Amino acid sequence: MTKLLPGKPRQTRRRPWLTLLLAGLLLSAAACQQAKPDPDQTTGPVAYFTCPMHSQIHADAPGDCPICQMHLVAVSPLADQKPTAGTPAAASYTCPMHAQIHADKPGDCPICGMALVKTSARPAAQKMTAAEMAAMPGGPAAGTDLVLTAQQVALGNIQTQQIGSSAPRSATAPTAPAPQAVLTGTVTANTQRTESISSRVAGRVEQLYVRQTGQVLRRGAPLFAVYSEQLQTLQHEYLLALAQDLQVAEPTYRHFAEATAQKLRLLGVSGAQLRQLARSGKPTSLVTYYSPRTGTVQTLAVVQGQYVTEGSPLLTLTDLSSVWVEAQLYPAEAGRLPLGQTVAVQVAGQANPVRGKVVFLSPELSGSSQLTLARIEVPNPAGRLQPGAQANVLLDAAPAPAALPTATPASTTLRVPPAAIIHNGALSYVWKQTGERQFRRVRVRLGEGTATALPVLAGLQAGDAVVTAGAYLLESEFTLRQGAGDDHMSGMAM
Incomplete structure (x- = not known):
């Protein structure tokens, strides 16, 4: 019978533990290798990292915002590299809500998620070379000017006004006389030719002769007939006074009859109706009212059969x-x-x-x-x-103002219409025409003016052509072309 060596069973029991230890080491090494970033899988260069809620936060590495603790997002580098000679500059894309975002291809804003819009095909004005700026029509200062096409000027209805004159003119056409x-x-x-007819007594409108507005009535035409207990009582008193006056020699009842007749006249009963009442000797159940003038029915506030009170408006004649x-x-x-x-x-x-x-x-x-x-x-x-x-x-067209023989200091103050002013916080700007379809934004200092004109204390000179219509369109075009970070128009900060 063969005997086993004493150490073999113990070696057999240790071998599974060694296998498990080696497997754990291999798995840990594989996990560490997978956790390492792959440089080939990066999406592109990153200029800096910023907070989606606080764009003033800039960092060179990923992390959390020190204000709201949100994760910082990566921002692509600005497309501000100068193009090489003979190579056209690439188009730039920016966010309409966050002008600090620039990209060289379409995409979404990393802050708000809006689609980026295309800006000017050339770099921003401050990125122009000295030779390019000197080649502009207005010299180096004109390198920051906004140049539009003829179609843009026509569609935007860009109009200018020369300081010192009141007639606006087109940016591409000579000054024309003021239109009518x-x-x-x-x-x-x-x-002054309108009369309102109201009810003189309380009663019921038994007959209405006017049924619609716009109807033309002649003076004396019947309007409506009303039944009134007050009119009935006055008619009986009037007839009784007339009968008693015929039997008594004294004028007592005659005066009473005249007083009653006056009451009926004040209630709208005409003299012809009183004479007819005296001849008949019998009161009428309905009293008809007639038009006091010729006119057109403008309003009608009553219908036939309606009960009206004293003073109720019935109709209007004009x-x-x-x-x-x-x-x-x-x-x-x-x-x-x-x-x-x-x-x-x-x-x-x-x-x-x-x-x-x-x-x-x-x-x-x-x-x-x-x-x-x-x-x-x-x-x-x-x-x-x-x-x-x-x-x-x-x-008629306003006459041209007469030329003043001498100019006083108060009359030499330059004035511009409110439509020409662009307000940006506490600062004010105007757009000045510097050439054919060429405009420059100029910072101005204003004084107290009126609703039609504002005095310019600094920033403009006599004879400058200021944009009076389309200034906000120029401002929008400038923002899209240059971006909100380009604050170098005419050497003034935004």
């Missing part, structure tokens, strides 16, 4: 042989419409304009619109002009 001004207005009823045209205008234009002046009015639907007279200028502005009201009385004998129709008041 047009004020928008509305035809309204002449309230004589449309003369109407008003109410137009809105700025206070600065009120001097072109003095009271009593005759102006031309073009009403919608009418072939030829009509002449009217200015009868009223409102001394106050209408609400928050900064507009005032002018009223023109226009004759309308044929009734063709209907209230509610749109109308235009045609004003």
Whole structure:
């Protein structure tokens, strides 16, 4: 019988433990190797790391925001490398909400996730070489100017005004004479020819002869017939006083009859109706009321069979042989419409304009619109002009101001319209034309002005052409081309 060596069983028991130890070491080495970043799998160069909520945080390595503890996100490097000679510059993309984000290809903003928009094909203005800036039409300072195409100027309706003149002109066309001004207005009823008819007594409208608005009534035409107990009582008293006056020689009952007749007149009973009542000797159950004037029914507030109280409005009559045209205008234009002046009015639907007279200028502005009201009385004998129709008041072109013999310090102050001012916090800017379709943003210092003009204390000179229409479009185009970080227009900070 063969005997086993004493050490063999112990060697057999130790071998599984060695195997497990070696397997654990191999697995740990593999895990450490997998945890190492693969340089081939990087998405691209990273300029810095920033916080999605606090863009002022910049770091060179990943980490957490010291303000909100959010994980920092990677930001691609700025596309500000100068192009080599003979090679066109690559397009740049930026975020509309975070102008500090620049990329050389389309994508999403790492901060807000919005799609990046394409900026100018050339680098920002401050990245131009000295030779490029010197080659600009206005010299080195013009290297930061914004140059538009003719189509952009036409679509943006870019208009400029030379400082010292009041007539705006197109950025591509010579100065034209001031056009004829047009004020928008509305035809309204002449309230001086309007009369409201109300019920004189309490009663029931048994018969209504007017059934619709717009109906033309002649003076003396029947309007409505009413049954009233008050009228019935006064009629009986009047007839009784007349009968007693015939039997008594003293004028006591005659005076009583005259007083009762006066009460009936005040309640709207005409003299013809009183004579008819005296001849018949019998009170009428219904008293008819007639139109006091010729006019058109503007409003109708009663229906047949309705019970009305004393003073209830029933209808409104307006004589449309003369109407008003109410137009809105700025206070600065009120001097072109003095009271009593005759102006031309073009009403919608009418072939030829009509002449009217200015009868009223409102001394106050209408609400928050900064507009005032002018009223023109226009004759309308044929009734063709209907209230509610749109109308235009045609004003002659404003005469050119006479040249002053001498200029005082107060008169040499440069003024610009409010539409030309771009406000950025406490700073103010205007866009000045420096060449054909070429514009420059200039920082200005303003004084206290009015709603129509602001004095410029510094930043502009007499003769400068300032953009009065389309300034915000130029500002938007500049932002898209240059980015919010390029604050070098005319040497001024944003």
